[in-house]
Every structure is written in C-alpha cells, then in structure tokens.
Amino acid sequence: MSTRPLVILPAPQLRLASAPIARVDDGTRKLAEDMLETMYAAPGIGLAAVQVGEMTRLITIDVSHDEAAKEPRVFVNPEILWKSEDLSVYEEGCLSIPDYYEEVERPARIRVRYTNLAGEPEELEADGLLATCLQHEIDHLDGVLFIDHISKLKRDRVTKKFVKAAKEKARI
Incomplete structure (x- = not known):
C-alpha cells in the first residue's frame, strides 16, 4: 500500500465523470488499498x-471515528437507487x-447498489453520516463537488481562492 x-x-x-469498472481485479484492489491509506493519512472519512x-468509479469510506476499530468500506461502481x-x-x-x-x-x-472487492453485487441502505458520505463521494464520480450544493456566492468565493492559490503555486 502507498499513499497517493x-x-x-x-x-x-x-469536474469530469468517472468511467465504470468493467471487472474487479488485482489492480482495482490495489487502488482501493492505496485509496484507504491515502484517506486515513489525510485524514478523511471518504x-x-x-x-x-x-x-x-471507486470510492472508499470509513465513518467509524475510532482508530482502534476501523471499518473501511469499498464501493465499486456505486449507484444510488433511492433517496428519502x-x-x-x-x-x-x-x-x-x-x-x-x-x-x-x-x-x-439512501439505498445504494455497488460491487464489492470480490466482484459480487451488493445493496446497502444507509442513513446519518454514512448516507451523507456516500452521496458526497458518489457526486465526485459524476464531477460534482460539495460546493455545488451551497450558494453561488460561497461557491464562487472558495473557487476563486483555490484558483489564486494554484496560480501562486505554479509561479514557484
């Protein structure tokens, strides 16, 4: 495993949509391992x-909040079937x-259909933080960011800040 x-x-x-994974293989499992390591190191929950x-179309999530009892989850080709x-x-x-x-x-x-790392289809009904995290990460697969769910004024402000930071970093 390595962080990326x-x-x-x-x-x-x-801002681009991600391509579906045709079949779960060792490359998919290695990417999932690297993503979990990167997520934990950041630190993040998804x-x-x-x-x-x-x-x-691959996401990793762990909303356990407990370093001793991590609950890593991997979702290949997740799709939301139902929203409350x-x-x-x-x-x-x-x-x-x-x-x-x-x-x-x-x-x-929400209810989500996905493929696990064994290549088997699964469904999961989620609520609370897990439902929010799943929606946030699935949005990423469609080129949508959480700032797209806030006011245009706030979104423009934060985008401008990151564009400016990227330009300054490019000059260095």
Missing part, C-alpha cells in the same frame, strides 16, 4: 478515485478542497 497525492481544486478532472487522479424525502444537514469538507467546510443539505437516507 491528492488532486486539489481547481484541477479540471474533478475518498473517490478521481481525487487521486484515477478516473474510475427527509433531509439532513451535515457540515461537509473535502480532501480536494482542504480546510473549507460548509453545511450541506442532502437526503437523510
């Missing part, structure tokens, strides 16, 4: 493959938009 560099806003690939430069009408609000952040947090309203419960 994170893709940071305003990188254009963050990571999409696009955030480490891989344009493939009930909404919940969580303060979200993103490893690709470091040190920026904002409250986002999303469906409180």
Whole structure:
C-alpha cells in the first residue's frame, strides 16, 4: 500500500465523470488499498478515485471515528437507487478542497447498489453520516463537488481562492 497525492481544486478532472469498472481485479484492489491509506493519512472519512487522479468509479469510506476499530468500506461502481424525502444537514469538507467546510443539505437516507472487492453485487441502505458520505463521494464520480450544493456566492468565493492559490503555486 502507498499513499497517493491528492488532486486539489481547481484541477479540471474533478469536474469530469468517472468511467465504470468493467471487472474487479488485482489492480482495482490495489487502488482501493492505496485509496484507504491515502484517506486515513489525510485524514478523511471518504475518498473517490478521481481525487487521486484515477478516473474510475471507486470510492472508499470509513465513518467509524475510532482508530482502534476501523471499518473501511469499498464501493465499486456505486449507484444510488433511492433517496428519502427527509433531509439532513451535515457540515461537509473535502480532501480536494482542504480546510473549507460548509453545511450541506442532502437526503437523510439512501439505498445504494455497488460491487464489492470480490466482484459480487451488493445493496446497502444507509442513513446519518454514512448516507451523507456516500452521496458526497458518489457526486465526485459524476464531477460534482460539495460546493455545488451551497450558494453561488460561497461557491464562487472558495473557487476563486483555490484558483489564486494554484496560480501562486505554479509561479514557484
């Protein structure tokens, strides 16, 4: 396992849709291992493959909040089948938009279909933080960022900040 560099806003690939994984193989499992290591090192609770430069439909999540009892989850080709009408609000952040947090309203419960690392189809009904994290990471696979769920004024402000930082970094 190894950590991978994170893709940071305003990188254009963050706005692109990721390709489905045709079949789960050793390369998929190695990417998932690297993503989990990168996610834990960051530290974060979720990571999409696009955030480490891989344009493939793979996400990793661990919302356990317990270093001693980690609960890593890997979702290949996840898709949301159902969303509740009930909404919940969580303060979200993103490893690709470091040190920026904002409250986002999303469906409180969802049902997701995905493939596990053994190549088997599964479904999961989630609520709370897991439902929010799944929606956040699946959005990444479609080129959507959590800042797309906030006001245009706030989104423009944070985007401008990261564009400026990228230009300054490029000059160095």
